[in-house]
Amino acid sequence: xxxxxxxxxxxxxxxxxxxxxxxxxxxxxxxxxxxxxxxxxxxxxxxxxxxxxxxxxxxxxxxxxxxxxxxxxxxxxxxxxxxxxxxxxxxxxxxxxxxxxxxxxxxxxxxxxxxxxxxxxxxxxxxxxxxxxxxxxxxxxxxxxxxxxxxxxxxxxxxxxxxxxxxxxxxxxxxxxxxxxxxxxxxxxxxxxxxxxxxxxxxxxxxxxxxxxxxxxxxxxxxxxxxxxxxxxxxxxxxxxxxxxxxxxxxxxxxxxxxxxxxxxxxxxxxxxxxxxxxxxxxxxxxxxxxxxxxxxxxxxxxxxxxxxxxxxxxxxxxxxxxxxxxxxxxxxxxxxxxxxxxxxxxxxxxxxxxxxxxxxxxxxxxxxxxxxxxxxxxxxxxxxxxxxxxxxxxxxxxxxxxxxxxxxxxxxxxxxxxxxxxxxxxxxxxxxxxxxxxxxxxxxxxxxxxxxxxxxxxxxxxxxxxxxxxxxxxxxxxxxxxxxxxxxxxxxxxxxxxxxxxxxxxxxxxxxxxxxxxxxxxxxxxxxxxxxxxxxxxxxxxxxxxxxxxxxxxxxxxxxxxxxxxxxxxxxxxxxxxxxxxxxxxxxxxxxxxxxxxxxxxxxxxxxxxxxxxxxxxxxxxxxxxxxxxxxxxxxxxxxxxxxxxxxxxxxxxxxxxxxxxxxxxxxxxxxxxxxxxxxxxxxxxxxxxxxxxxxxxxxxxxxxxxxxxxxxxxxxxxxxxxxxxxxxxxxxxxxxxxxxxxxxxxxxxx
Numbered sequence: 044x045x046x047x048x049x050x051x052x053x054x055x056x057x058x059x060x061x062x063x064x065x066x067x068x069x070x071x072x073x074x075x076x077x078x079x080x081x082x083x084x085x086x087x088x089x090x091x092x093x094x095x096x097x098x099x100x101x102x103x104x105x106x107x108x109x110x111x112x113x114x115x116x117x118x119x120x121x122x123x124x125x126x127x128x129x130x131x132x133x134x135x136x137x138x139x140x141x142x143x144x145x146x147x148x149x150x151x152x153x154x155x156x157x158x159x160x161x162x163x164x165x166x167x168x169x170x171x172x173x174x175x176x177x178x179x180x181x182x183x184x185x186x187x188x189x190x191x192x193x194x195x196x197x198x199x200x201x202x203x204x205x206x207x208x209x210x211x212x213x214x215x216x217x218x219x220x221x222x223x224x225x226x227x228x229x230x231x232x233x234x235x236x237x238x239x240x241x242x243x244x245x246x247x248x249x250x251x252x253x254x255x256x257x258x259x260x261x262x263x264x265x266x267x268x269x270x271x272x273x274x275x276x277x278x279x280x281x282x283x284x285x286x287x288x289x290x291x292x293x294x295x296x297x298x299x300x301x302x303x304x305x306x307x308x309x310x311x312x313x314x315x316x317x318x319x320x321x322x323x324x325x326x327x328x329x330x331x332x333x334x335x336x337x338x339x340x341x342x343x344x345x346x347x348x349x350x351x352x353x354x355x356x357x358x359x360x361x362x363x364x365x366x367x368x369x370x371x372x373x374x375x376x377x378x379x380x381x382x383x384x385x386x387x388x389x390x391x392x393x394x395x396x397x398x399x400x401x402x403x404x405x406x407x408x409x410x411x412x413x414x415x416x417x418x419x420x421x422x423x424x425x426x427x428x429x430x431x432x433x434x435x436x437x438x439x440x441x442x443x444x445x446x447x448x449x450x451x452x453x454x455x456x457x458x459x460x461x462x463x464x465x466x467x468x469x470x471x472x473x474x475x476x477x478x479x480x481x482x483x484x485x486x487x488x489x490x491x492x493x494x495x496x497x498x499x500x501x502x503x504x505x506x507x508x509x510x511x512x513x514x515x516x517x518x519x520x521x522x523x524x525x526x527x528x529x530x531x532x533x534x535x536x537x538x539x540x541x542x543x544x545x546x547x548x549x550x551x552x553x554x555x556x557x558x559x560x561x562x563x564x565x566x567x568x569x570x571x572x573x574x575x576x577x578x579x580x581x582x583x584x585x586x587x588x589x590x591x592x593x594x595x596x597x598x599x600x601x602x603x604x605x606x607x608x609x610x611x612x613x614x615x616x617x618x619x620x621x622x623x624x625x626x627x628x629x630x631x632x633x634x635x636x637x638x639x640x641x642x643x644x645x646x647x648x649x650x651x652x653x654x655x656x657x658x659x660x661x662x663x664x665x666x667x668x669x670x671x672x673x674x675x676x677x678x679x680x681x682x683x684x685x686x687x688x689x690x691x692x693x694x695x696x697x698x699x700x701x702x703x704x705x706x707x708x709x710x711x712x713x714x715x716x717x718x719x720x721x722x723x724x725x726x727x728x729x730x731x732x733x734x735x736x737x738x739x740x741x742x743x744x745x746x747x748x749x750x751x752x753x754x755x756x757x758x759x760x761x762x763x764x765x766x767x768x769x770x771x772x773x774x775x776x777x778x779x780x781x782x783x784x785x786x787x788x789x790x791x792x793x794x795x
Contacts, residue, residue, distance in 0.1 A: 046065050054674070061074070073086070081499060083226070101747055103745075107122075108125050125475065139170075142434065143169070145438040154491070158491075158581060175671075177411075177413045182353040182770040183197055197495075197496060202228075202231040207335035210340075212776075214250040215340075216232075216251040222496055244259050247730045263314070263727075268352040269311045269648065272303050274329070277307075286364050293634050308323050336370070375495055382590070402415055407770050416453075420454070443735070446758070446763045462474035468746060469738070478521050485517075488504070489505075549565035559595065579604060583604035602614070659782055660730055662776045663735045668680040669685055672737070675748070681752060686721075687737040687752075688718060692726050710783075716755040739754065758775070
């Protein structure tokens with residue numbers, strides 16, 4: 044007998060509701076949940092392939108422990124014994140910073156990944172934290188921290204009400220949106236156009252999103268900040284600045300005017316390869332629109348001036364009065380956000396509280412650049428011990444970080460490594476212990492992070508659709524036991540981790556004057572928590588203390604876990620609303636338009652006005668049926684147009700003697716790779732594009748389908764030296780490469 048169950052899709056940031064068809068314990072189908080309050084039945088190819096992802100036979104079913112140099116099946120007890128025996132001696136002999144933690148992109152898609160890594164980091168006390176953020180969106184966190192005092196206060200475009208949307212470095216028809224959680228992003232863009240709105244896309248590639256646009260500007264890669272600064276200059280020069288109701292909340296507008304006045308369209312045009320008149324039109328159209336929003340994503344983050352570009356996206360929204368107003372860009376309010384505090388000055392945001400051991404990179408948001416992980420392991424200095432033990436959770440930096448070959452060797456030199464991963468992949472194959480979480484159907488789901496970025500306030504929670512299989516361990520328990528083993532509490536009940544968090548959170552809440560539970564007994568509050576598990580108790584606590592919560596009985600109509608469980612398709616909390624000044628945590632209590640680190644980096648941007656790249660430059664790309672490196676083992680999601688090919692413009696192909704379908708060699712600062720050429724005018728002249736997440740050809744992995752079509756690792760072309768200095772983000776786009784055809788004889792050998 045088949046049955047159905049609801050599940051929020053964990054395969055990208057859109058967080059669509061699914062209705063799963065289940066035969067016994069196997070997911071045999073997935074369709075969109077038409078009653079989901081947020082996604083309303085939308086589904087993409089990844090969601091439709093949920094069953095194939097969930098039932099991949101290459102998923103590890105139990106832990107592995109390395110014995111005599113070989114990873115072998117082990118019991119959970121043996122695995123956690125090995126973790127405790129491997130990590131604690133390193134901490135005790137060399138200190139906590141000798142233990143590194145790497146958190147990958149999949150962490151943000153699971154409850155366990157949201158709830159336990161902060162506890163693990165705090166318990167270890169290590170500064171050696173590396174995440175996927177520094178090969179992705181860290182510039183946006185840094186710019187938000189500097190502008191608003193909170194690195195997680197990221198305004199999102201009000202897609203459903205805006206009249207004018209300007210996208211730069213974003214391709215949501217392929218990515219489904221990023222730092223902007225929006226099920227059916229394509230439908231929302233089509234609705235924008237249907238109601239008479241305007242869509243402008245700035246991208247060096249003619250993407251699916253660009254094809255939908257009213258105007259596509261094929262900018263030269265890496266010059267996003269110059270274009271945006273020139274638009275800001277026009278707004279001041281032509282008297283188009285109108286901050287409206289934002290004015291009382293702004294600090295430094297005169298200083299901002301002076302800072303951008305030199306970035307005129309005429310100065311920026313040649314560097315950007317965008318006509319000065321077009322730049323002026325973009326600024327005028329933005330100012331003239333009844334409502335408008337500028338939205339920048341990975342293409343504008345993973346460049347040499349990523350933080351400045353991210354800052355300027357918000358500056359344009361501010362100067363046109365579109366920040367924090369309907370139809371512009373607003374701050375979402377998630378149900379599990381902390382209790383809103385009264386508006387007023389905060390502690391602000393600080394960069395560089397510590398630095399990396401080898402190259403001295405400043406931390407950002409508590410993280411060091413992922414690009415520096417290899418040198419932090421393999422390079423000795425007099426300042427501190429190298430990383431000797433590593434905890435990798437849902438991370439595959441051998442493919443996601445620059446110079447994977449060096450990192451590959453560095454991981455082999457570690458004293459100990461534990462990897463929490465369902466696959467034996469290019470990174471986890473180096474581990475001493477591998478702890479595999481169960482398939483997503485066997486896990487509950489709530490989107491802690493993505494609801495803080497959602498284009499509509501809502502809350503949803505789904506329990507596991509399938510019971511936990513015998514021999515498997517819940518991902519939340521794996522992470523709790525990892526915390527205990529790494530922190531010297533090995534053998535304690537894993538529920539102690541959740542109880543500790545509950546006690547600490549409630550103990551703090553009752554002391555805060557603005558809290559709904561101020562002055563109450565934390566033990567009495569803890570006794571009221573619902574839920575069948577520790578993670579559910581923590582979710583209930585966060586909901587009750589949050590902006591829509593019942594305050595533990597203070598508001599009878601407030602949100603609780605029980606109320607959420609009674610609404611399996613979710614609860615709609617309404618459209619985004621203006622929230623300033625409450626989200627501001629700057630020392631001034633205002634939006635600080637020209638923070639010192641930004642002002643200090645502007646001379647570097649002025650130098651870029653005179654920079655003209657001579658040869659080809661590289662940009663990445665992503666396919667709708669892909670998400671970084673973790674879905675290439677699913678046959679339904681690979682093949683067809685989702686291939687690892689090099690896109691090259693016909694003019695460049697003819698000049699270099701490159702034929703469509705032939706092998707070409709790419710060479711960069713970090714090495715060289717050979718890929719199949721795909722000649723297409725979807726990229727502008729002077730630009731080549733290779734997708735990221737590929738390169739599944741290393742020995743010792745257990746990803747059988749990915750191995751059949753491994754592709755090449757685009758990040759091997761990078762040596763890790765190119766970083767955005769403010770955020771430590773890797774420069775992945777706009778980097779120079781050399782391209783040459785491969786001799787026919789060698790090409791034939793390569794295909795074999």
